[in-house]
Amino acid sequence: MILHAIFFYLFAGVCVASAVMVIAARNPVHSVLFLILAFVNAAGLFVLMGAEFLAMILIVVYVGAVAVLFLFVVMMLDVDFVELRQGFLNYLPIGAVVGAALLAELLIVVGAWAIGPGVAKAITAPIPAAGEVSNTQALGLVLYTRYVYFFEAAGVILLVAMIGAIVLTLHHKPDVKRQNIAAQLARRRSTAIEVVKVKSGQGLP
């Protein structure tokens, strides 16, 4: 148990510290790298709670895809972050007011929070004992049966996102020269080289 506590405080501490560094780092690339560190440590926390599927998904999706995408965007777009931060002090008062209002609302909401009396009846699938099935299997059992409609709907949404990205960015330019490998390979010596006899002192016609 002491080991469990040590790992919890290690993961939690590094996670919070790197989250602070995400917004504090001057170099945006460093920010993204700290973001990845925060994700990995959050995944560690999930493993400690026995949610290994969520931990793996967090690594695969957020570290593997989203953070790398961020990194690409940061490196490809030349965003001047110093300039973006220039208005920080000007907007600080109004930002603080909005933040305080949101915090107060959250406190009110959390203060009034109580689990509804009908919640226990609303559980859709019995939670199996941890020893019985892994939580990957438990999720799969409901994801492809009871929640298959949501699963497929999410798939269609991703299809639309792909179509949209192609519609908005793919340009067909007819007069661009492209490499045609088949044509290159099909060239023979006879089509590429011509031997011309040139009389000395006359040059080519």
Added chain:
Amino acid sequence: MNAALTIPAVVPLLPELVLGLGAMALLMVGVYAGERAVRFIDGASIALLLLAGLIVLALPAGKLVTFGDSFVVDGFARFLKILAILGSAAAIAMSIDYAKHEGPQRFEHSVLVVLSTLGMLMLISAADLIALYLGLELMSLPLYVVAASQRSSLRSTEAGLKYFVLGALSSGMLLYGASLVYGFTGTVNFAGIAQSAAAAGPGLIFGLVFLFAGFCFKVSAVPFHMWTPDVYEGAPTPVTAFFAAAPKVAGMAMFVRVAVAAFPGITAQWREILVFVSIASMLLGAFAAIGQRNFKRLMAYSSIGHMGFALIGLAAGTSDGVQGVLVYMAIYLTMTLGVFAVILSMRRSEGMVESIDQLAGLARTHPTMAFFLAMLLFSMAGVPPLAGFFAKFYVFLAAIHAGLYALAVIGVLASVVGAYYYLAIVKIMYFDEPAEGFAAMPYELKVVLAVCGLFNILFFLYPGPLVGVASAAAHSLF
């Protein structure tokens, strides 16, 4: 464990399956056949939508529920699904001629409209918060893409970007509200929320407010209307016609179903929000439209106003009120499509024009078009005996029955103010010196204009069927 492994019934989902699989098939046709297939894909998309509409009508009667109560087909869903499908099919038909003149049309346009309609149908049938959110996103994502589809036009890309950023913001608010509602009731299902709503405290009201903020954005009701004029003006005109029609129907469906099915115990709380939103939308729609010279921008403010009127019915919170909303949306759909058929035929040799001053003397150059447009504008203003009068009549009646006298009075006054700018267009068409005539109207626009115009003119002779079906649809919710 065995209960979880049974496969849910798919019959109620049949129209959505047809649309989804059909859209993917058309996408493959388009990818392999390229630009040659654009005509075919347009036609096939309309046929696909109409087929889905027929399947909606042919589904077994009564209330069908599947997928663990998250998908419901009742009279309410059937009515609005038919409206959404008709709106989308008309929008595709109206885009055909525009594409011929304004550069090469891409086959993806029709496919995206079909996929968006699929999202609308899922949204209309959604009976829990997850299904609602997925349907909403599936409806909205294609809209962002088609708004920006004219990539060479700065206005179109600006419209798409603006719509996307604000749409993402509103989705975030809606999700935040949904998570609060889930946290306080322990369920995402509307029936379950309704059961525990009465016991839940202020946290649930917070969730409700955020949910409603997201809904107001989608139906472009004040104070979440800012995107509407810019997006309407910037997007290509057939896309604007699409925006103004079918997504509004689906958005209103989601609004009504959540308010009535998920929060029936706390009507008093959400009625206050709706009364404010409704009054603000009607007044803004009436006053802000007066100074507009661009017809598309004017239609944006007009639609904000119309959403305000439709929300009066929901604010009443009764079966009569919902019936009023349904009748209003059906008539709004015909008025909007008819007017956009005219806007899409405002074409001279040098290109499309959008200013209402270009309509000068339309009565002499194109008398039939001018007559139908005048009738549609009178209908929008709510002049009896045209259909728009009945639309307003039913929602005002429901408000008065529910004791919302102030709301009804302000509604009537706003419609009087609104009549000014509709009549101003009629005056330009009939009494100003004629401008150069427009190019001949293509036949699909003629069909849309004639059908919508005749519906609005002749509705009073035989209002029974629509009102009766809307009444049955409204009763299916209560």
